[in-house]
Amino acid sequence: xxxxxxxxxxxxxxxxxxxxxxxxxxxxxxxxxxxxxxxxxxxxxxxxxxxxxxxxxxxxxxxxxxxxxxxxxxxxxxxxxxxxxxxxxxxxxxxxxxxxxxxxxxxxxxxxxxxxxxxxxxxxxxxxxxxxxxxxxxxxxxxxxxxxxxxxxxxxxxxxxxxxxxxxxxxxxxxxxxxxxxxxxxxxxxxxxxxxxxxxxxxxxxxxxxxxxxxxxxxxxxxxxxxxxxxxxxxxxxxxxxxxxxxxxxxxxxxxxxxxxxxxxxxxxxxxxxxxxxxxxxxxxx
Amino acid sequence: xxxxxxxxxxxxxxxxxxxxxxxxxxxxxxxxxxxxxxxxxxxxxxxxxxxxxxxxxxxxxxxxxxxxxxxxxxxxxxxxxxxxxxxxxxxxxxxxxxxxxxxxxxxxxxxxxxxxxxxxxxxxxxxxxxxxxxxxxxxxxxxxxxxxxxxxxxxxxxxxxxxxxxxxxxxxxxxxxxxxxxxxxxxxxxxxxxxxxxxxxxxxxxxxxxxxxxxxxxxxxxxxxxxxxxxxxxxxxxxxxxxxxxxxxxxxxxxxxxxxxxxxxxxxxxxxxxxxxxxxxxxxxxxxxxxxxxxxxxxxxxxxxxxxxx
Numbered sequence: 133x134x135x136x137x138x139x140x141x142x143x144x145x146x147x148x149x150x151x152x153x154x155x156x157x158x159x160x161x162x163x164x165x166x167x168x169x170x171x172x173x174x175x176x177x178x179x180x181x182x183x184x185x186x187x188x189x190x191x192x193x194x195x196x197x198x199x200x201x202x203x204x205x206x207x208x209x210x211x212x213x214x215x216x217x218x219x220x221x222x223x224x225x226x227x228x229x230x231x232x233x234x235x236x237x238x239x240x241x242x243x244x245x246x247x248x249x250x251x252x253x254x255x256x257x258x259x260x261x262x263x264x265x266x267x268x269x270x271x272x273x274x275x276x277x278x279x280x281x282x283x284x285x286x287x288x289x290x291x292x293x294x295x296x297x298x299x300x301x302x303x304x305x306x307x308x309x310x311x312x313x314x315x316x317x318x319x320x321x322x323x324x325x326x327x328x329x330x331x332x333x334x335x336x337x338x339x340x341x342x343x344x345x346x347x348x349x350x351x352x353x354x355x356x357x358x359x360x361x362x363x364x365x366x367x368x369x370x371x372x373x374x375x376x377x378x379x380x381x382x383x384x385x386x387x388x389x390x391x392x393x394x395x396x397x398x399x400x401x402x403x404x405x406x407x408x409x410x411x412x413x414x415x416x417x418x
Numbered sequence: 419x420x421x422x423x424x425x426x427x428x429x430x431x432x433x434x435x436x437x438x439x440x441x442x443x444x445x446x447x448x449x450x451x452x453x454x455x456x457x458x459x460x461x462x463x464x465x466x467x468x469x470x471x472x473x474x475x476x477x478x479x480x481x482x483x484x485x486x487x488x489x490x491x492x493x494x495x496x497x498x499x500x501x502x503x504x505x506x507x508x509x510x511x512x513x514x515x516x517x518x519x520x521x522x523x524x525x526x527x528x529x530x531x532x533x534x535x536x537x538x539x540x541x542x543x544x545x546x547x548x549x550x551x552x553x554x555x556x557x558x559x560x561x562x563x564x565x566x567x568x569x570x571x572x573x574x575x576x577x578x579x580x581x582x583x584x585x586x587x588x589x590x591x592x593x594x595x596x597x598x599x600x601x602x603x604x605x606x607x608x609x610x611x612x613x614x615x616x617x618x619x620x621x622x623x624x625x626x627x628x629x630x631x632x633x634x635x636x637x638x639x640x641x642x643x644x645x646x647x648x649x650x651x652x653x654x655x656x657x658x659x660x661x662x663x664x665x666x667x668x669x670x671x672x673x674x675x676x677x678x679x680x681x682x683x684x685x686x687x688x689x690x691x692x693x694x695x696x697x698x699x700x701x702x703x704x705x706x707x708x709x710x711x712x713x714x715x716x717x718x719x720x721x722x723x724x725x726x727x728x
Contacts, residue, residue, distance in 0.1 A: 139597075140539065140598045141570060141603065142603045142604070143532065145528055146525060148520070148523050153520070153521060153523065156517065156520045160513075160517055164508075241507070241508065245503070245504065245506050245507050246500075246503060247505060249498070250498070250504050250518060250565060251521060252468075252469075252470065253493060253496065253500075254493055254494075254521045255491070255493045255494045255522065256493075256521050412470075413465070413468070414465060
């Protein structure tokens with residue numbers, strides 16, 4: 133089908149590996165994301181906390197710098213599991229903001245423009261489509277949560293000595309697992325909203341609104357029925373419980389760990405069911 | 419010629435409602451028209467072959483591959499131009515086509531090359547850097563065709579390709595489809611309710627009605643067959659006994675309106691016999707003329723089978 137030949141020619145060249153094709157979607161999506169200067173600024177801004185944390189770790193091990201700053205090392209935050217737990221909480225909050233801005237624009241334009249039949253008429257499945265779209269958020273959120281977290285951990289191990297890393301190996305696991313749980317949930321939740329709400333700004337606002345609404349509803353349930361069951365639909369409470377257990381910290385005991393896991397699982401299953409209802413080549417109207 | 423598409427008792431339901439009912443056929447033509455009134459199941463058949471709808475019974479094979487077991491391999495062979503607007507409004511045409519080509523498995527470099535080529539081929543070369551949302555209806559149809567051929571498929575499904583086009587744009591698109599067909603590199607399945615479009619582009623037709631195959635024939639062979647076609651118009655509305663007499667004489671009749679009858683005469687029946695039959699029943703023939711077997715005739719006959727009228 134060369135331009136100069138003006139005739140239809142079948143393609144007979146090499147094909148890419150089927151397993152790798154879902155990665156085409158994030159490549160195109162990132163080109164869209166980085167067209168927005170605001171998002172670039174936000175992404176850069178999300179590294180403020182890791183830089184501050186890196187400075188704290190550095191100061192802990194540099195007496196000269198402390199002397200210049202006229203600071204007593206005892207006043208610096210201790211570098212332990214609490215330190216990294218706080219880091220995860222801050223970065224998870226930034227990640228939430230980022231996914232509220234990026235997530236809603238991932239599926240809704242395809243649905244609004246009826247583009248799904250074009251994707252799915254190719255050797256490309258619904259699962260690959262969702263995975264491809266999800267990987268946009270997974271890559272973005274990983275870049276601001278567990279990746280800088282592990283780098284901080286390595287910096288600390290390097291300055292403190294290898295034995296510190298071995299004795300605090302659990303922190304690395306907690307940081308990775310805690311981040312991944314949050315990333316997967318957040319990606320699923322924003323994709324679900326993106327699939328169900330055609331207007332991306334409304335979907336973004338809903339991401340904030342729904343979580344606040346559910347949190348408020350949970351508080352109301354607790355007050356009315358004099359119970360703690362309302363915390364099960366309070367996502368920040370559920371995540372705090374899970375993260376505390378991963379970091380081996382004392383939780384606030386409002387909900388049991390098993391219940392928190394079940395609640396998280398239920399959230400994810402609901403999101404998956406809702407996604408599978410919307411991500412179809414054609415909707416059969418009953 | 420090996421069949422391109424084999425339908426093997428293929429049945430599809432939407433909920434409990436049957437949409438396709440035990441379709442069985444072997445389609446082997448270079449360009450096959452899929453005809454039928456609205457709701458006949460044309461689009462559902464295409465969607466089922468693409469794997470969008472699961473079959474409740476039977477299966478289909480495309481180039482010998484089962485559509486359920488080898489869904490991905492089958493879709494590698496297919497290019498699909500959907501009926502409705504389907505694109506990403508904020509993307510430029512060339513970027514959109516490149517994405518579609520990459521999803522079909524082409525490496526990025528080849529995908530970009532073919533995206534440019536496909537857009538030039540359909541006549542959108544000058545507009546390839548414009549966002550698809552700014553395209554006119556005719557340009558959108560061409561862009562849809564370009565995305566269907568960008569990866570060089572072996573089979574091209576075109577679902578109502580001339581929808582919403584003005585006559586010159588329609589002619590342009592049909593010319594392009596004929597060009598693709600005549601290149602001999604691709605099998606075309608053209609679904610339409612416009613008989614003229616199918617007649618212009620296709621060698622074979624598959625006529626569906628109420629989810630069932632009514633006719634599958636080669637248009638040229640049908641035309642070449644030694645048959646006598648007549649169209650006559652009577653004075654009165656009451657043709658019941660006349661029709662039965664014609665059918666008893668071996669004529670295949672199709673009623674088009676209350677006074678018009680289209681028929682195929684068998685070798686043994688002459689035109690004078692028709693006049694005798696009409697005179698015996700005091701039916702006045704107002705007009706009678708020979709007609710070649712057009713697609714419209716085949717279609718009308720198919721529609722009237724079992725019911726006698728449209």
